[in-house]
Amino acid sequence: xxxxxxxxxxxxxxxxxxxxxxxxxxxxxxxxxxxxxxxxxxxxxxxxxxxxxxxxxxxxxxxxxxxxxxxxxxxxxxxxxxxxxxxxxxxxxxxxxxxxxxxxxxxxxxxxxxxxxxxxxxxxxxxxxxxxxxxxxxxxxxxxxxxxxxxxxxxxxxxxxxxxxxxxxxxxxxxxxxxxxxxxxxxxxxxxxxxxxxxxxxxxxxxxxxxxxxxxxxxxxxxxxxxxxxxxxxxxxxxxxxxxxxxxxxxxxxxxxxxxxxxxxxxxxxxxxxxxxxxxxxxxxxxxxxxxxxxxxxxxxxxxxxxxxxxxxxxxxxxxxxxxxxxxxxxxxxxxxxxxxxxxxxxxxxxxxxxxxxxxxxxxxxxxxxxxxxxxxxxxxxxxxxxxxxxxxxxx
Amino acid sequence: xxxxxxxxxxxxxxxxxxxxxxxxxxxxxxxxxxxxxxxxxxxxxxxxxxxxxxxxxxxxxxxxxxxxxxxxxxxxxxxxxxxxxxxxxxxxxxxxxxxxxxxxxxxxxxxxxxxxxxxxxxxxxxxxxxxxxxxxxxxxxxxxxxxxxxxxxxxxxxxxxxxxxxxxxxxxxxxxxxxxxxxxxxxxxxxxxxxxxxxxxxxxxxxxxxxxxxxxxxxxxxxxxxxxxxxxxxxxxxxxxxxxxxxxxxxxxxxxxxxxxxxxxxxxxxxxxxxxxxxxxxxxxxxxxxxxxxxxxxxxxxxxxxxxxxxxxxxxxxxxxxxxxxxxxxxxxxxxxxxxxxx
Numbered sequence: 001x002x003x004x005x006x007x008x009x010x011x012x013x014x015x016x017x018x019x020x021x022x023x024x025x026x027x028x029x030x031x032x033x034x035x036x037x038x039x040x041x042x043x044x045x046x047x048x049x050x051x052x053x054x055x056x057x058x059x060x061x062x063x064x065x066x067x068x069x070x071x072x073x074x075x076x077x078x079x080x081x082x083x084x085x086x087x088x089x090x091x092x093x094x095x096x097x098x099x100x101x102x103x104x105x106x107x108x109x110x111x112x113x114x115x116x117x118x119x120x121x122x123x124x125x126x127x128x129x130x131x132x133x134x135x136x137x138x139x140x141x142x143x144x145x146x147x148x149x150x151x152x153x154x155x156x157x158x159x160x161x162x163x164x165x166x167x168x169x170x171x172x173x174x175x176x177x178x179x180x181x182x183x184x185x186x187x188x189x190x191x192x193x194x195x196x197x198x199x200x201x202x203x204x205x206x207x208x209x210x211x212x213x214x215x216x217x218x219x220x221x222x223x224x225x226x227x228x229x230x231x232x233x234x235x236x237x238x239x240x241x242x243x244x245x246x247x248x249x250x251x252x253x254x255x256x257x258x259x260x261x262x263x264x265x266x267x268x269x270x271x272x273x274x275x276x277x278x279x280x281x282x283x284x285x286x287x288x289x290x291x292x293x294x295x296x297x298x299x300x301x302x303x304x305x306x307x308x309x310x311x312x313x314x315x316x317x318x319x320x321x322x323x324x325x326x327x328x329x330x331x332x333x334x335x336x337x338x339x340x341x342x343x344x345x346x347x348x349x350x351x352x353x354x355x356x357x358x359x360x361x362x363x364x365x366x367x368x369x370x371x372x373x374x375x376x377x378x379x380x381x382x383x384x385x386x387x388x389x390x391x392x393x394x395x396x
Numbered sequence: 397x398x399x400x401x402x403x404x405x406x407x408x409x410x411x412x413x414x415x416x417x418x419x420x421x422x423x424x425x426x427x428x429x430x431x432x433x434x435x436x437x438x439x440x441x442x443x444x445x446x447x448x449x450x451x452x453x454x455x456x457x458x459x460x461x462x463x464x465x466x467x468x469x470x471x472x473x474x475x476x477x478x479x480x481x482x483x484x485x486x487x488x489x490x491x492x493x494x495x496x497x498x499x500x501x502x503x504x505x506x507x508x509x510x511x512x513x514x515x516x517x518x519x520x521x522x523x524x525x526x527x528x529x530x531x532x533x534x535x536x537x538x539x540x541x542x543x544x545x546x547x548x549x550x551x552x553x554x555x556x557x558x559x560x561x562x563x564x565x566x567x568x569x570x571x572x573x574x575x576x577x578x579x580x581x582x583x584x585x586x587x588x589x590x591x592x593x594x595x596x597x598x599x600x601x602x603x604x605x606x607x608x609x610x611x612x613x614x615x616x617x618x619x620x621x622x623x624x625x626x627x628x629x630x631x632x633x634x635x636x637x638x639x640x641x642x643x644x645x646x647x648x649x650x651x652x653x654x655x656x657x658x659x660x661x662x663x664x665x666x667x668x669x670x671x672x673x674x675x676x677x678x679x680x681x682x683x684x685x686x687x688x689x690x691x692x693x694x695x696x697x698x699x700x701x702x703x704x705x706x707x708x709x710x711x712x713x714x715x716x717x718x719x720x721x722x723x724x725x726x727x728x729x730x731x732x733x734x735x736x737x738x739x
Contacts, residue, residue, distance in 0.1 A: 067528070069528050069531065116720065116724065119724060119727075120723060120727060122527060123431055123527060123531070123674065123678065124674060124723055124727070126531070127670055127671060127674045127719065127723070128719075128720060128723055130667065130670070130671075131671060131716035131717075131719050131720055132716070132720070134667065134713075134716050135712075135713045135716045135717065138709065138712030138713050138716075139709055139712070139713060141712070142708070142709040142712050143708045143709030143712075144709075281667055282663075285535065288532070288535075292532055345547050350543060350546075350547060352539060352542075352543045353539075353540060353543035353544065353547070355539065356536050356537070356538075356539030356540035356542075356543060357536075357540055359532075359535075359536040359539070360533055360536035360537060360540065363529060363532045363533040363536060364518075364521070364533060367525075367529065
C-alpha cells in the first residue's frame with residue numbers, strides 16, 4: 001500500500017491516528033478537575049507538537065541516517081520562517097505560498113551551507129554548521145535588520161502590500177488563512193465534563209506532519225536511504241569503492257533543511273511572527289535532544305522525542321509548589337514538606353534539570369532512545385532474551 | 397596607533413578566557429580523546445566558587461551597635477561577618493576585599509575533585525563509544541550542572557568585585573609616552589591577562605619538565621605502548637582531567653570581576669571555545685592558546701568603529717567567518733596534527 005511494507009503501513013496508520021485523535025488523547029482529564037492542567041490538548045501546544053515533530057523528523061534524516069551531527073539546524077527553521085512571513089506580507093495572507101517559499105528558501109540555504117560544511121566530517125562538521133547558524137543569528141539580529149526586523153522581529157502589519165488579497169475592511173486585521181479558513185478557527189466539542197478543541201491550524205500542521213512522516217518512511221526504505229546508511233557505516237570504504245558519497249550526504253542535508261523550513265513556515269502560519277531567537281544555537285540543541293531522546297535512526301523516535309520535550313516544557317513547568325502541596329496533602333505535615341522540597345527542584349522552573357537528567361540517562365543506558373526502551377520492554381513482556389545484534393547502532 | 401593598541405588590549409582579556417578554556421578542552425581531548433561539552437559548565441562552576449567563597453567570608457550574625465542609632469533612636473543592629481570575630485575588623489576587611497584572588501586557593505581542590513569525579517563517574521564509560529555520544533552525554537551534563545547552579549544561586553548575575561587595589565584603570569598612553577588618558581585599561585584585565593599567561597606557561601612547563609608530564613605526553617602520542625610499559629596511564633589521564641577542570645575553573649574565578657557570573661555564562665563561552673579549539677587544531681595545545689588570543693584580538697578589532705562602518709555587523713560574525721575559512725583551507729586547523737579526529 002502506497003509503496004510501503006505492511007509494518008511501515010501500520011506505523012504510518014498509527015502516526016496518522018495519533019495526529020488526528022490528538023485533541024482526544026491529549027485531553028484525558030475533565031475541565032474542572034485538579035488534573036486539568038495536565039491537559040495538553042489546547043491548540044497552541046498541539047501545533048507545537050506536530051511542528052517540532054516535523055523538525056525532528058527532518059533532522060533525523062540527516063543525523064539518523066548519515067550520522068552527521070549538525071548543531072545548526074535552527075538556522076534553516078529561522079530562514080524558512082522569515083521566507084514565509086515575507087510571502088504573507090507581500091503576496092497574501094493565505095499560507096500556501098508562504099509555506100512553499102519557506103521550504104524552497106530553506107532548501108537552497110541548506111544546499112549552500114551543506115556544500116561547504118560537508119567537506120569536513122565529525123566534530124569539524126558540527127562546528128561548521130554551528131558557525132553558520134550563529135552567523136545567521138547574529139546577522140539577523142544586526143545587519144539584516146531591514147529584512148529581519150532585528151530584535152523586534154516581523155509581524156503582519158496593516159500597511160503590508162499583500163498584492164493578491166482584497167483590501168481589508170475598516171478595523172480588520174490580516175489573519176493567516178487557507179482559502180478563507182482562519183488558522184485560529186476552532187470548534188469546541190463538549191462531552192460531559194470534558195472539552196475537546198479542534199483547531200484548523202492544528203489539523204493543517206498535522207496533515208503536513210503525516211505527509212512528512214510518509215516521505216521519511218519512503219526515504220528510509222529507498223536505495224537512497226541505504227546509501228545514506230552506508231555513509232554512516234563506513235565512509236572510507238564508500239570512497240574506496242569509487243563512489244562519491246558527498247552528493248548523497250548533501251541531498252540528505254538539503255532534504256532535512258527543507259523539513260526544517262517547512263516547520264518554520266508552519267510556525268509562521270500558526271502564529272504570524274518571527275524573531276531571530278528562533279535561530280539561536282540552543283534551538284539547534286533542542287532538536288538534537290528531541291531526536292536522541294526519541295531514538296535517532298528510527299522512524300517514530302523523533303516524533304516521540306519532540307512530543308515528550310514539548311510536553312515537559314509546557315506541562316511539567318507548570319507544576320509549582322502549591323500544586324505539589326495539593327498532591328501530597330494526605331501525608332503527615334513534616335513528611336509532606338520534605339517530599340515537596342525534594343521534588344520541587346525538578347519541576348516548575350527546574351524542568352530543564354529533569355530534561356538534562358533524563359537525556360543523560362537515555363544517552364548512557366538507552367543509546368537507541370525511547371524506541372529502544374520500548375523494544376526492550378516488549379521483548380521482556382514476550383519473554384525473549386534481548387539480542388545485542390538487534391539493537392539499533394547508536395549514531396556516529 | 398592608540399586605537400590599535402587599545403583594541404589589542406581589549407582583545408587580550410577575552411582572548412585569555414578563550415585560551416584558558418580551549419587549553420583545558422584540548423588537554424582533555426588530547427589525553428582522553430573525549431569531546432567535553434561540559435567544559436563551559438566547569439568554567440561557570442569556577443566562577444561560582446568565587447561567589448561561594450565571598451558569601452562564606454561575609455557570612456554574618458547580628459550585633460547591636462551602641463554607637464549608632466536608627467531613626468527611632470534605638471540602638472541599631474548591624475550584620476557583622478563571623479570573620480571579624482576571628483581575625484579582627486581590619487584584617488577581616490582585607491580578606492573580604494581579596495575574596496576573588498583567594499578563591500583560587502578554594503577553587504583548585506574543588507575543581508580538581510569535580511573533574512576527577514566526572515571522569516571516573518561518567519566519562520570513563522564513554523571511551524569506547526562514538527564521539528557523538530560523548531558530545532551528547534556531556535551536553536546533557538552541562539544542562540544539569542547549569543540548572544543545579546541556577547537552583548542554588550538564582551538566575552540573576554551576581555556582582556563579584558575585584559580587590560579595591562585593582563579597581564582603577566591603568567593609563568597606558570602615559571606609560572608608552574603618548575598623550576595621557578589616550579589609552580586607559582582596567583587593572584583587573586591586566587591581572588587577568590598575566591594570570592592566564594602564568595597558567596598557560598605553568599601547564600606547558602608541567603608537561604615539558606616533569607616526569608609526570610613526560611609520561612602524559614607519551615600517553616598522548618601512543619597510549620597503548622605506554623600502558624604496555626607497565627605505567628598506569630589511566631590514572632594519570634584522570635589527574636589530567638582534574639587539572640583541565642581546574643584550569644577552566646580558575647579562568648572562571650578570575651573572570652568574575654570582568655563579567656558578573658550567571659548560570660549560562662559557561663554555555664556562552666563554550667560555543668566560542670569550541671570554535672577556538674577547532675581553529676587551533678584538535679589536540680594541539682599551542683594551537684588552542686594561539687587561536688584563543690588570535691580570535692579574541694580579531695573580535696575586538698572587528699568592533700572598531702572604522703571597521704564597522706566599512707563592514708557593518710562584522711564584529712558579531714568575525715570569529716565564525718574566520719573559523720569557516722580556516723577549516724576549509726587548513727582542514728586540521730592552524731596547528732593540528734595529522735590523524736586526529738579524521739575518521
